Amino acid sequence: GNSxxxxxxxxxxxxxxxxxxxxxxxxxxxxxxFWYVQYPGEGLQLLLKATKADDKGSNKGFEATxxxxxxxxxxxxxxxQVSDSAVYFCALSVHRRDMRFGAGTRLTVKP
Amino acid sequence: xxQVTQNPRYLITVTGKKLTVTCxxxxxxxxxxxxxxxxxxxLRQIYYSMNVEVTDKGDVPEGYKVSRKEKRNxxxxxxxxxxxxxxxxxxxxxxxxxxxEQYFGPGTRLTVT
Numbered sequence: 001g002n003s004x005x006x007x008x009x010x011x012x013x014x015x016x017x018x019x020x021x022x023x024x025x026x027x028x029x030x031x032x033x034f035w036y037v038q039y040p041g042e043g044l045q046l047l048l049k050a051t052k053a054d055d056k057g058s059n060k061g062f063e064a065t066x067x068x069x070x071x072x073x074x075x076x077x078x079x080x081q082v083s084d085s086a087v088y089f090c091a092l093s094v095h096r097r098d099m100r101f102g103a104g105t106r107l108t109v110k111p
Numbered sequence: 112x113x114q115v116t117q118n119p120r121y122l123i124t125v126t127g128k129k130l131t132v133t134c135x136x137x138x139x140x141x142x143x144x145x146x147x148x149x150x151x152x153x154l155r156q157i158y159y160s161m162n163v164e165v166t167d168k169g170d171v172p173e174g175y176k177v178s179r180k181e182k183r184n185x186x187x188x189x190x191x192x193x194x195x196x197x198x199x200x201x202x203x204x205x206x207x208x209x210x211x212e213q214y215f216g217p218g219t220r221l222t223v224t
Contacts, residue, residue: 004153034212043115043201043215044154089153093211096142097161098169101153 002027006090006102013080013109021075021105023064023090031092033057033066033073038087038104047075047088080109113138115216117202123222124192132187132219134202142205143185144169144213145177147198154201160185192223 007022025031032051036044048057053068062077073090090102115136124130136143144159146169156169160179174196176188189196202216 032211036215043217044213045215046212049212093213096205096207096211097159097167098156099205099211099213101155103151103153 002031002092002094002098002100004090004092004100004102006088006105008103009105009107011105011107013107015082015109015111016079017109019075019077019080019084019107021088021090021107023073023075023102025071025073025090025092025100027071027092027094029094031094033064034091034093034099035062035064035073035075036089036091036101038089040086044089080107082109082111085109113214115202115204115214117200117216117219119219120217121220123224125224126193127191130189130192130221132189132200132202132221134185134187134216135183136185136202136204136214137183138204138214139182140204140214141182141207143179144203144205145175145185145187146201146203147171148201148218149198157187157200192221194223197221197223 003026034049035047037047048059050057050066055066064075087104093099118133141162145157146154155171158177160166200219203213205213
């Protein structure tokens with residue numbers, strides 16, 4: 001079945017450090033890939049998405065590239081801020097009826 | 112403003128006392144779903160509804176019921192809550208066209224003692 005595996009956290013970084021959160025997937029068909037972010041006490045918000053191989057999603061300084069050859073969709077940001085502290089979820093969707101999520105990675109950024 | 116609302120946001124209850132968590136969306140989407148979020152497990156789908164009067168089980172439906180009588184509402188019902196249903200619950204809705212991104216409510220934190 002379809003599934004997502006993302007790196008376990010928690011991840012703790014200093015402000016302005018480089019961030020990578022790894023995400024790999026298994027899917028039949030042609031999935032769309034997503035990164036969601038959950039700030040403390042809030043619901044999930046879409047951070048970025050990519051719908052086909054080699055697409056790059058980007059938003060708020062975050063980027064992820066849909067790599068079909070490695071079945072990956074790693075999240076990166078060149079310089080994190082304290083306000084980026086949150087839980088990040090990688091997800092995929094093949095059909096309208098479902099979406100599969102990774103376990104989530106908690107990021108803490110220290111001043 | 113397009114949004115998904117849930118009520119209540121926080122609920123503490125006792126084992127066996129029936130409860131309902133409401134969900135409403137104003138985006139006119141056909142699709143709605145419920146998830147629970149538990150540490151280390153991510154989000155797991157409880158039930159989903161492709162359109163009015165059509166619902167189906169997700170990955171973890173045991174102990175839950177849903178109903179979809181109107182397009183905008185999709186309540187989650189726990190007939191006899193148990194402590195293992197203590198969790199954070201999210202309602203979501205999804206566009207009809209791909210790439211099928213979902214829009215989430217703010218969450219309901221449920222504690223069953």
